[in-house]
Amino acid sequence: MVRDRLHAVILPFSAFGHINPFFQLSIALAKAGVHVSFVSTPKIIQRLPKIPPSLATLIDLVEFPLPKLQNGVLTEGAEATVDVPPEEVEYLKVAYDLLQTPFKKFIADQLPDWIIVDFCAHWAVEIAQEYNIGLVFFTVMSAATSVFLGRPPGYYFLPDQTPAWRPETLTKPPEWVTFPSSVAWREYEGPFVHAGLYTENASGMSDAARISKVLRGCNVFAIRSCKEFEGEYLNLHDKLMGKMVIPVGLLPPERPETSKITDGSRTEIFEWLDKQEPKSVLFVVFGSECKLSKEQVCEIAYGLELSQVPFLWALRKPLGATDEGDSLPSGFINRTSGRGMVFFGWAPQMEILMHPSIGGSLFHSGWGSVIEILQFGHFLVVLPLGYDQPLNASLLVDKGLAVEVERGKDGSFNRDGIAKALKLATLSDEGKEIRVRAREEAAIFGDESLHQQYIHRFVEHLKYGVTKH
Numbered sequence: 088m089v090r091d092r093l094h095a096v097i098l099p100f101s102a103f104g105h106i107n108p109f110f111q112l113s114i115a116l117a118k119a120g121v122h123v124s125f126v127s128t129p130k131i132i133q134r135l136p137k138i139p140p141s142l143a144t145l146i147d148l149v150e151f152p153l154p155k156l157q158n159g160v161l162t163e164g165a166e167a168t169v170d171v172p173p174e175e176v177e178y179l180k181v182a183y184d185l186l187q188t189p190f191k192k193f194i195a196d197q198l199p200d201w202i203i204v205d206f207c208a209h210w211a212v213e214i215a216q217e218y219n220i221g222l223v224f225f226t227v228m229s230a231a232t233s234v235f236l237g238r239p240p241g242y243y244f245l246p247d248q249t250p251a252w253r254p255e256t257l258t259k260p261p262e263w264v265t266f267p268s269s270v271a272w273r274e275y276e277g278p279f280v281h282a283g284l285y286t287e288n289a290s291g292m293s294d295a296a297r298i299s300k301v302l303r304g305c306n307v308f309a310i311r312s313c314k315e316f317e318g319e320y321l322n323l324h325d326k327l328m329g330k331m332v333i334p335v336g337l338l339p340p341e342r343p344e345t346s347k348i349t350d351g352s353r354t355e356i357f358e359w360l361d362k363q364e365p366k367s368v369l370f371v372v373f374g375s376e377c378k379l380s381k382e383q384v385c386e387i388a389y390g391l392e393l394s395q396v397p398f399l400w401a402l403r404k405p406l407g408a409t410d411e412g413d414s415l416p417s418g419f420i421n422r423t424s425g426r427g428m429v430f431f432g433w434a435p436q437m438e439i440l441m442h443p444s445i446g447g448s449l450f451h452s453g454w455g456s457v458i459e460i461l462q463f464g465h466f467l468v469v470l471p472l473g474y475d476q477p478l479n480a481s482l483l484v485d486k487g488l489a490v491e492v493e494r495g496k497d498g499s500f501n502r503d504g505i506a507k508a509l510k511l512a513t514l515s516d517e518g519k520e521i522r523v524r525a526r527e528e529a530a531i532f533g534d535e536s537l538h539q540q541y542i543h544r545f546v547e548h549l550k551y552g553v554t555k556h
Contacts, residue, residue: 093550094122094199098190100207101131101153101183102168104376108227108311108455109205110135111338115542117145121549124197126190128153130166149193154185160289169375177288183207184290187214194218201549203309209297212304221549224305229454230312230320230334231270232478234261239329242302243284243295250295254281263327266319270481275498279473307331307548311338311454313541315531317482333548336541337532339462343438353435356399357442359428363397366446369468369509370439371400373451377472381407381414383500387449387470388419390505396513397426399445401434440465447512447522449505452480452489461488464529466522468492468512470500487524490517 095116099109106127113123125132126149138146153166161178165171171179187210194202194214203223204211215222226233237243237251245251254277260268272280284295302308312334314321324332360368371391373379379387384405391398408414411431420429439445440463447466450456453476460467467489469480483489490512493504512518531537 092120092122093201093546094124094197095201095203095549096124096126096194096197096199097203098126098205098208098211100205101128101166101179102376103134104374104453104455105205105227106131106135106167108338109203109225111340112203112225112311112335113146114139114142115335115338115539116546117142118539119542119546121145121546123147124149124193124199126151126193128166128186130164130170134167151186151189151193153182156182173378177290180207180288180290184210187211190214194220204301204305206294206298206301209292209300212300216304221307222301222305223307223309223549224301225309225311225335227311227454228475229457229479229482230310230317230324231268231482232454232475233310234264234270234320234323234327235478236298236302236328237261238263238327240303242299244299250281250285252281252284254278257281264323267485268481269485270478272477273494273498275494275496276477302328305330307333309333309335309545311335311458313337313531313538315537316486316528331548333545334541335545336538337458339458339532339535339538340437342441342462353430356428356430356435356439360399360439360442360444363444365443367397368444368446369396369398369513370445370448370465371398371402371450372434372436372448372456373403373470373472374453374456375403376453377451378403379405379472381405384408384414385416386500386502387505388416389502390509391427392419392423393502393506394509394513395426396509398423398428398449399439400427400429401436401439402429402431404431447525449509452476452483454479457483458532461525461528462533464526464533466512466518466525468508470505487521488528490521 097109097113099105113125117123122145124147129150132148132150156178161175161182162171168176191214201221201223202211202215203225243251257272257280258274258277259271285293287293308328308330313336321334404411404414440460445465448460449468452469452471457479467483469483469489470492471477471480480491484491490508492500492508494500
């Protein structure tokens with residue numbers, strides 16, 4: 088097929104922690120002149136940011152209805168992990184796997200140059216091979232986290248198909264990490280991570296098997312990172328993975344033109360921020376995927392109260408709370424009204440982060456949020472809650488960019504640990520060094536030109552099979 092420009096079909100997993108960076112990659116590729124077909128389900132497509140008018144002819148949003156499952160095992164109308172309780176995610180993967188039929192037909196019709204997929208779409212390997220199309224595995228994790236993907240040929244599995252990891256080996260850096268690093272899960276996390284990776288769920292396939300199959304079958308392993316921040320880990324992947332490894336840059340979201348929200352729904356946030364001192368406010372946010380319990384929310388609240396740090400808290404109704412009014416300790420709003428503000432629901436996160444009154448963030452250390460926050464040079468207090476977040480937290484602490492909240496041996500945290508971490512970050516000499524380092528890292532995380540260069544090198548490889556260093 089003769090075409091004027093490179094055509095890439097992009098298929099993320101149905102979780103917004105994956106969808107958002109895949110969409111940001113699509114925008115970046117389109118800016119570099121690549122024709123992108125972004126494939127997902129209708130309700131996910133509806134929730135995407137608007138495509139810039141200048142790129143409208145380069146990005147096609149392709150909707151495939153999510154197939155229905157029998158017996159009502161999946162919440163009616165659910166299409167993404169944020170729409171379902173944790174126990175239904177395995178059924179979402181069952182429905183996601185049924186997308187392979189329309190996806191294969193689309194590939195056969197379009198015959199793109201490349202397919203770019205997530206960990207979940209293991210069936211894209213056979214589709215790419217059948218039509219002789221290049222396959223990219225794009226990981227939304229940090230390069231440091233990705234060292235736990237293992238080594239070829241089996242990655243998560245040994246040659247006899249036994250798991251390459253045991254719960255206890257996940258709690259220390261792998262043997263191939265030969266430089267100083269504390270990036271590993273904690274003892275209390277190891278068994279849960281191991282079970283999450285290797286347990287065969289309702290889809291008939293474990294996540295470890297999915298990831299390993301895509302890694303074995305892909306031509307390129309693309310990582311959302313850059314050598315300026317994770318050079319030692321990216322160099323390790325070059326030696327370790329047994330295939331082309333390409334960092335695509337950090338893909339920082341574009342900054343809004345203004346930090347004001349003018350639709351009236353959130354104007355009170357910015358009116359309050361306007362009254363605060365520069366760099367004085369802590370932004371507390373745990374994203375849409377992390378579901379805190381009422382007990383955890385109360386400990387965070389009491390910790391904020393004890394710390395005396397000014398805060399803005401974007402809170403979602405926790406598990407176990409009957410309504411928003413039941414989410415926080417009695418009297419908390421009144422006791423902190425002079426220096427704190429809580430709001431429920433959607434947060435205009437980028438607009439908040441760019442406000443001059445924001446100085447730092449207490450958050451879960453998800454990789455996408457790390458990138459968003461550090462591009463503004465804010466200090467970090469990390470409270471990882473699952474998935475790759477503990478590994479990101481360790482990476483940030485190793486690099487002198489964060490204070491981590493202390494946990495008990497069972498993983499629990501309390502108000503005293505929250506208050507101690509906040510005071511350490513805002514009042515101590517160590518905290519001063521962290522704040523200085525964070526401002527320095529903004530020069531990397533917020534350098535749009537730098538990350539465009541990474542995308543340009545990625546596109547060069549997609550076009551010609553080479554990367555120019």
